[in-house]
Amino acid sequence: MSVVDEHGSLTEDAIDAGRPWAFVPTRSILGPDEQVCPELRRTGDGQLALLAYTSLERLVDSCGPDQPWVLVPVDWFDRIHAECRFDTIALNLALPAECRQREYRDWPGKPEDWND
Numbered sequence: 001m002s003v004v005d006e007h008g009s010l011t012e013d014a015i016d017a018g019r020p021w022a023f024v025p026t027r028s029i030l031g032p033d034e035q036v037c038p039e040l041r042r043t044g045d046g047q048l049a050l051l052a053y054t055s056l057e058r059l060v061d062s063c064g065p066d067q068p069w070v071l072v073p074v075d076w077f078d079r080i081h082a083e084c085r086f087d088t089i090a091l092n093l094a095l096p097a098e099c100r101q102r103e104y105r106d107w108p109g110k111p112e113d114w115n116d
Contacts, residue, residue, distance in 0.1 A: 020074040022052040023059045025067050036070050040086055041099070047087035050080060051095075058092050064100035 025039040043049050052074075053059035059069055072080070077089065 021071050022054065022074050022077075023056055023069050024053075024072050024080075025051045025059065025063050025069050028068055038080060038084060039067070040084060041090070041093075041095070043088065043090065048085070049088050049090040049093070050077070050084065050086040051090050051093060052077075053092055062092060062094040064095075064097075066101045068101070 027037045027039055038050055041049050041051060051063070053062060053069075056069075059067065063069075080086070
């Protein structure tokens with residue numbers, strides 16, 4: 001499974017089971033070592049929100065099967081905030097169908113890669 005390293009790039013590092021992790025939707029990613037940009041959304045009251053999900057199943061149910069994603073340690077949200085300046089974190093938020101990514105066919109985030 002791919003995770004984000006301390007520089008914001010994809011890596012194949014092992015996941016430390018002692019830390020809390022979150023699945024974060026991203027813009028399209030082409031492969032390892034590419035800079036990762038989280039998918040930020042505006043809330044109804046105009047705040048910029050970082051989307052985060054507690055499980056892959058919740059991400060897929062909420063964003064659709066074509067949404068690219070990465071797995072990040074929760075304690076890195078401050079780092080993401082420093083780069084992206086979001087206002088809030090939207091946890092397990094279901095996106096309306098018209099706001100979901102469609103026909104994403106690149107790595108990572110494809111259903112066939114989920115169990116790697």
